[in-house]
Amino acid sequence: MTEADIELRRAHGADTAEIRALVRDAYASWAELIGREPKPMTADYDAAILNHRLDLAVHDGRLVGVIETVDEGGQLLIENVAVAPEFQRRGVGRMLMAHAELIALDLGRPRIRLYTNQQFTPNIRFYQGLGYRIDREEDLGSAIAVHMSKALAAAGGLRPAANGFPL
DSSP: OOGGGEEEEEOOGGGHHHHHHHHHHHHHHHHHHHTSOOHHHHOOHHHHHHHSEEEEEEETTEEEEEEEEEEOSSSEEEEEEEEOGGGTTTTHHHHHHHHHHHHHHHTTOSEEEEEEETTOHHHHHHHHHTTOEEEEEEEOSSOEEEEEEEEOOOTTSOOBOTTSSBO
């Protein structure tokens, strides 16, 4: 599978059941690790499609990934990124993260941020490999949230391509 095999498109209301199923599958192993369902597994995707931007990665007509972003004015928040388990470690997550950076740049946002559970160490390493830095940790009582961010190239500067390399 190559990037050319993946279609990126905006989510629509009719996609919510498929998004919910993909997210549940993608986060199932994390639920086992932390002993509860992570926030994305219980999210209201009908509301998310109305209030946030959700972009889908589709391979041969099948949903294989989703990224949910929120324009916060001065920065873009990645609320959720999920990849179907059988497509993990195949570049889909990297492509979705690069897509979020393009969204931020198109909106004129110089910074992109996200948060994850401290126990999701492979995800933290993945984000660090993409240039995100840890800004702070927040004790939420039932978990420690790791807040991360990345400064993006100024408008008109180098823009990341879908594969994460500058254009």
